Structure formats: C-alpha cells, structure tokens
Amino acid sequence: MRTSLLSMPAFVAYTGGLVVAADVSALSSYLKAASANIFPGLKAISVDVWKNPEIGLDEHHAHDLVVDYFTKVRPGEWEVTPHAFGMPTAWKLEFEFRTPATSPNEKLPVIGFMAEYDALVGIGHACGHNQILLNGLAAASMAREALINLKIPARVVVLGTPDEENGAGKCQLQQANAFEEADVWFMAHPTNSNAVQPMNARINALSDFRAATHHEAVRKAYDALVSVRDLAAGGLPGTSSSVVPVEEVGMFECNVVQGEISLGINGSSVEAVRQTVSSILDSTYPEVSFTAAYDADGGVNLTAIGPGGHASESTKGPLVLTIETFRVLSGQPDISFYLPGNTTLGALGIIFDIRSRFTHDISSVLNAVKTAIGDKAEAIDTDTVYPALEVTSFIPSLFIDLMKSPDFGSQTDWPISTFAPASSDAGCVQNAVVDPNTHALLGAEKVVFHPNFNICAPDGECAFNHEPDFHDVAGTEYSYTRTEVVARGLAHLAVQLLNDPTMMANATALLVRQ
Secondary structure, three states, rough: OOOOOOOOOOEEEEEOEEEOOOOOOHHHHHHHHHHHHHOOOOOOOOHHHHHOOOOOOOOOOHHHHHHHHHHHHOOOOEOOOOOOOOOOEEEEEEEEEOOOOOOOOOOOOOOEEEEEEOEEEEOOOOOOHHHHHHHEEEEEEEEHHHHHHHHEEEEEEEEEEEOOOOOOOOHHHHHOOOOOOOEEEEEEEEEOOOOOEEEEEEEEEEEEEEEOOOHHHHHHHHHHHHHHHHHHHHHHOOOOEEEEEEEEEOOOOOOOEOOOEEEEEEEHHHHHHHHHHHHOOOOOOOOOEOOOOOOOOOOOEEEEEEOOOHHHOOOOHHHHHHHHHHHHOOOOOOEEEOOOOOOOOEEEEEEEEEEEEOHHHHHHHHHHHHHHHHOOEEEEEEEEOOOOOOOOOHHHHHHHHHHOOOHHOOOOOOOOOOOOEEEEOOOHHOOOEOOOOOOOEEEOEEEOOOOOOEEOOOOOOOOOOHHHHHHHOOOOHHHHHHHHHHHHHHHHHHHHHHHHHHHHHHHHHEEOOO
C-alpha cells in the first residue's frame, strides 16, 4: 500500500523561541512515497542527457533541459538561475521553507547538492555523469518535499557544475563564491563498486614537441615518452603517484587512456615490426592487439588497439605499446618514425596526466616529470590542479548505516576506503588541509560528501569509468534504479542534518572558518 504524502507524522514545536526538532522517524517511508512522484520526470532528463552527450562547456542541451523542467514543467518549486555565475552552461536551483513562526531575518540551515552532466569525447557518458545529474536533482527534490511535509525551516541549493572532466568547472565556480552559501555539499558518482573513499590530486602537463621536420618532432616526443616511463618505473615522488601520457591526435581526452594509436615506422619491414611488437605484447597489456601493414606514407603503419580506460588506472594501453616499440627500434640506424597521415606537421603535443594521493605532493611529481622531459619539449604548460578530495568524519558512517537498512536494500558492501580511484574537481569545493607528514585531515573549507556507488548489475559484466563499455552501463535500467536508492539516502541525510543542529555541528566540526 502506498504511503500518503499527507499522512506522515510531522511537527515542529516552538517554546519560548527554542526550536524542537521535527519527528523524522517515518522519513524513510516518506521519501519512498515522494520518490514515486519525483523520480520519473527527473529520470527522463537523465535519459535525454545520456542520449545526447555534450563535452565540457558545451552542455547547452543539458542546461536547457534542467532549466525548462523547473520553469515550465514544475514551475514555482525552485528559484531557477540559468547561466549561473557567468558560466553559460551552469545553473542554480534554490528553495527556502519558513514556517509562520520563523523570523524573516533568521538564518536558516543550508544543504547544497552538486550535479555534473558533461560527457567524454568520442565515448559519450562513459563516466556516468548523466547519473550524477539525476542524483543531485532527485536527492534535492526529495529533501525539499520532506522539509515542507515535516515543516522544517531550511534552505536547499543545487548547483549544475559544468566541465568536470577537463576544465575543473567547480574550481571556476569556487572562485566565483558559488559554494559559500552552504557548509555541506552532497553528490554521488556512479562506478563499478560501492565505497566512500578519497579522490586523488591531479594536474596535466601539456607538452609541445617541435622540430624542423615531422620525423624529428615525433622522435623528440617519443624520446620524452620513454624518459617519463622510465621515471615512473623507478618510482615517482609522493604517495600512489602516477603519470599517464595522452597523444594529441584524433579524438583524445586528457584523462582517458586512448583506445587506438598509430605509429609509422620507416626503414623496417612489416615482418620485423610484427616480430618486435609480438615480443613486447604480453598479458600486462589487457585486451590490447595490433596490426602492422605498409601504408601510403611509405612505411609500416603500426596500429595498436585496446579498450581505453581511466587515466588514473595507469593501464598499459595502445600508446604504451607504441612507446615500447619505439624504445626497441629507435636505436637502429636508418629507422625513423612518423604519425600516419600527418607527416607534414612539425609538432606533436603530449598531455601527461599526473596524479598523486595528496595535494601537497603534486608539485614534486610535476617537477620530476618536467625534469624527465627536459629540453625535448619546446614548452610545457599546466592546467588547473584538482586538489585531493578527503573523506571527512561523521557523515560517511551515517550513510553506510542507512544503506544497511531494509528501506535502502539492506546493503552491506559499503566500505570506508583509503584507496583513491580517480580525481574530482569537488576537491576545489572542499579545499582540505592535510598534515604533510602524517597525512591526517586537519580541516576543510567545506564538507563534501561524495560516495561512489555501483551501477553494474550483479548478473552482468561491468567496465570501469572512461572505458567505452561503461557508457552502456550508465544507460541501463539497473543504473537508474541504483541512482534512485542513493538519491533517497542523500535526501534522508540532508533532512536529518537540516533538522538537527547537533548533527550539523558534528558534521561540520572540522571546518576551517574564514
């Protein structure tokens, strides 16, 4: 039997100006009923976004879907700001509830939700950001309904944050003070396992290799690639540091292992190239294969093919296979190298995706990579640092206990992990302070709760984020079901925190007040 949205117990008592928290004992049941009304319309937005992927800063369709939905389909529920904070594809939703007894000047508690919706070049929503959008909208909308029903004076803010993958949209929004209103921000990221875990720090070294001829430029670039691989093999500074190269050819993304790379080889036979590559290719190159054939450029076109993947995994993919082939062949006289179909270009760009577990180590890793490249590069530029996202106390345990309850599927596979699987520009929102020696979390500007949740069906195979197959996973019915459960969990926590000043104080105890 469906629970009536109007029949749930709700009260807020006021005695001498002192607020007594509302009775939230039936909150889980209420949120289930609210979700039945809220989730389908928001799911339709997510499905549309999945079918129409847009890369960062080009998410105009996704932006308009959200703005139109809350201005035309459900008008009046939220104050809607399109093109928020000077970013064309950012948006903001705001909701405030006051009872007759709430002073107009009283500062209300606030919870913020973040939503992402950018896709990856060539492989669409292979990171599941359509589900992050859905999670943020659904959790905030459910929390809004519960606040009204339970008569809890509070504010809820939702920010649509563009370009997480490459342009660090949240870092730009943070500089515009977009997150100042709330001390606690929620979002959830789909992947292939459940965990509350940190995210690593990241920066890209954008390296430009130039020479008088195309062949010389390619040799310079590959010499640098060999040097950086040797550096990584010998041990990078910092904790769990990595560096993964991305060649700026064809469709590329700075944090995606490329699924296909071609390297041309002059001065060798097809048979010799095949023998060389076969001697290198082993089980440490997962699902990587190759072809070798003479081409119109007069040499042997070696094309390596693989599943791609997330740069954070440091997977030995197609580009690494061509680097190791270059290592073996480059010492032979009369052999030169080229990019098939691009032999007139005297330049080649390589992005080195650099990561380390802690933000304070990222500069030393970057400097080591720059030293390894040396003067082979004409120039090395860097982009925005993605600070490490740390796991703050209190909220994770509440969430994990909630997931164990029957209303949330009796889930028992939610660890608090120390492993950082990737990076997130949500680190700019948190801005954590970590002891450089002990790595203890000392404080943060904001609390950011960012659980990673499994959207892979138990009876099916699953890829990891940024692999092309994860695009299909992010559009399955099972993935939407999983997002609904996690969104209800975040809504539940948000209402609890907004309802209970002591809980909010515990959740924000580590904040460094400006």
